[in-house]
Amino acid sequence: MGNAINLEVQKKCVDAHTAIVAFNGEMDMYTSPQAKEAMLDLLAQGYYHLVVNLQGTEYLDSTALGVLVGTLKRVREQGGDLRLVAPTPRVRRLLEITRLINVFPIDATEQEATEKFKQEGNES
Numbered sequence: 001m002g003n004a005i006n007l008e009v010q011k012k013c014v015d016a017h018t019a020i021v022a023f024n025g026e027m028d029m030y031t032s033p034q035a036k037e038a039m040l041d042l043l044a045q046g047y048y049h050l051v052v053n054l055q056g057t058e059y060l061d062s063t064a065l066g067v068l069v070g071t072l073k074r075v076r077e078q079g080g081d082l083r084l085v086a087p088t089p090r091v092r093r094l095l096e097i098t099r100l101i102n103v104f105p106i107d108a109t110e111q112e113a114t115e116k117f118k119q120e121g122n123e124s
Helices: 032-044 062-077 089-097 110-123
Strands: 007-013 018-027 049-053 057-060 081-085
Touching (some): 007 032, 018 032, 018 062, 018 110, 032 062, 049 062, 049 110, 057 062, 057 089, 081 110
Parallel strands (some): 018 057
Antiparallel strands (some): 007 018
């Protein structure tokens, strides 16, 4: 294979229902299945509050956006949510162009995102 296709996935559980998944590299049609599997695995384990850290994500294509939207739908069906953290300027611009910036809650840090889930949990 000529080009190295690389997406590093890191998962971290915060509490009983909140987990952080960080994607480092490129999310495209080749690596999106890996990203989808990581998020759906967390959902299957009962983590329906997902924090997706995009700080190290250099590139997203339409396949990756579809994976994020599909996962958002699944977590919301479980009464949860998916928050994006620190998208790079390039990724943020793509979210703006597609108007998904209005669909996904976006936070500056993982801590900010997890705190918002805790606040939401205390209100219900």
